[in-house]
Amino acid sequence: YLTNAFTKGIPSLFADLKPLYRDSDKHQIIEDTVEEFRATFVTSPPSTGDSVEPTTYLWALYLLTQHHSYLGCHKQALEILDIAIAHTPTLPELYMTWARALKWAGDLSGPVFNLQASNVLQFIILS
Numbered sequence: 001y002l003t004n005a006f007t008k009g010i011p012s013l014f015a016d017l018k019p020l021y022r023d024s025d026k027h028q029i030i031e032d033t034v035e036e037f038r039a040t041f042v043t044s045p046p047s048t049g050d051s052v053e054p055t056t057y058l059w060a061l062y063l064l065t066q067h068h069s070y071l072g073c074h075k076q077a078l079e080i081l082d083i084a085i086a087h088t089p090t091l092p093e094l095y096m097t098w099a100r101a102l103k104w105a106g107d108l109s110g111p112v113f114n115l116q117a118s119n120v121l122q123f124i125i126l127s
Helices: 002-008 013-022 024-043 052-071 074-087 092-105 112-124
Strands: none
Touching: 002 013, 002 024, 002 052, 013 024, 013 052, 024 052, 052 074, 052 092, 074 092
């Protein structure tokens, strides 16, 4: 289910999984599964002929960021977001998630900057 969602690039995947977070065993399974996927991608990235798109890795990072942020591990979430933004700096969802993570971590000025960056990216993409 997760790999298929990563491949399709479904931004709302975390919202689909959120009910599972009532059970700590289940959210640990989600984390382990996504971290395993991430490690596999990092150690052996897809080559040109592979069917795995690089965006699959990006959406795994996106879910992992939301996962850690929801669990209150904001530092980890922000570190993963840095990797995701370095991978694909043109995805507005990353900046919106970064702003949300900064807000939850207690930084009240960072979210404003990141939301502005997200709005600029959306404007550029739509123009």
